[in-house]
């Protein structure tokens with residue numbers, strides 16, 4: 001895949017934020033923790049910055065890379081994924097509505113529900129397994145923003161981005177895609193017709209479970225983008241300089257980590273598909289997955305490291321497995337180098353009680369399979 005400057009995405013990532021310092025020869029950027037930026041003798045800002053709540057040099061480096069990776073016109077980096085989502089949702093006027101999947105990252109859904117209750121913004125939920133889900137949920141003159149997530153957390157159902165973009169645009173709405181689980185090394189929503197892309201950079205972008213961050217990228221500048229920028233400026237949801245520096249460091253290996261996680265997750269999924277203690281494996285990379293065809297079309301760089309399994313024996317069995325693994329760490333979140341296992345039902349009630357969510361990292365596939373074997377086996 002190529003970015004806007006016609007460099008491959010892999011090259012863009014490997015050089016993320018990279019430059020050579022003229023004074024020292026340093027090949028990685030310094031950290032600028034300064035909260036304020038001086039003016040010159042004409043009382044003009046010396047550089048592009050005034051105050052840290054607005055932006056700062058390390059944040060701008062992250063944004064430049066994020067913008068090029070998704071092929072957008074501009075990017076904004078926030079201190080968390082949900083801070084980014086909240087800034088975008090703020091741009092929806094009272095009396096207009098948001099359309100979103102009924103199965104999705106539970107935090108985003110909670111935020112949308114709160115918005116609907118407190119700010120007079122409509123919320124219509126659609127079934128992400130229905131190919132006509134978005135089309136039947138949008139209302140011309142009413143829907144302002146369509147928000148999709150694909151693959152959908154934690155069932156990994158796949159929403160067709162190009163079809164969702166057409167349905168949103170026909171109703172006069174914009175399409176925003178939560179592409180956290182499918183970063184630009186595999187999916188580039190703006191190229192498929194979406195207007196905005198969202199990433200919880202806490203996950204694959206950073207990849208080392210040590211930074212919380214969120215990214216928004218827009219296909220075009222305009223009023224909505226200016227408003228989202230103003231919300232960040234006024235509420236201070238901006239990423240900090242140290243976190244921005246760490247995030248860029250993590251991003252340099254995104255392509256390698258994602259490729260490895262995708263390969264291993266597919267091997268794990270294929271292994272568990274035949275396992276007597278597993279009722280079902282939910283992974284878009286499996287031919288048996290209902291979303292496989294669309295996923296193969298729009299996830300061109302791998303199906304990612306996220307899968308869920310339905311454990312035979314119900315809730316108690318699933319809980320037991322989640323406490324028995326020795327390589328998979330029993331913790332929430334996803335997209336890090338270390339594999340995680342989570343009993344989702346303990347966190348949110350909308351999911352099957354026997355569902356375990358696996359975030360496959362970059363360990364040896366054999367160790368991960370053996371770990372699941374021992375956790376699933378025995379009484």
Ligand SMILES: *Cc1c(COP(=O)(O)O)cnc(C)c1O
Pocket residue numbers: 080081082083105107108149153178180181200201202203212213214334
């Ligand atoms: C984690 C996550 C979010 C929220 O991001 P934070 O960085 O935790 O605020 C949103 N969407 C998806 C798919 C996620 O996995």
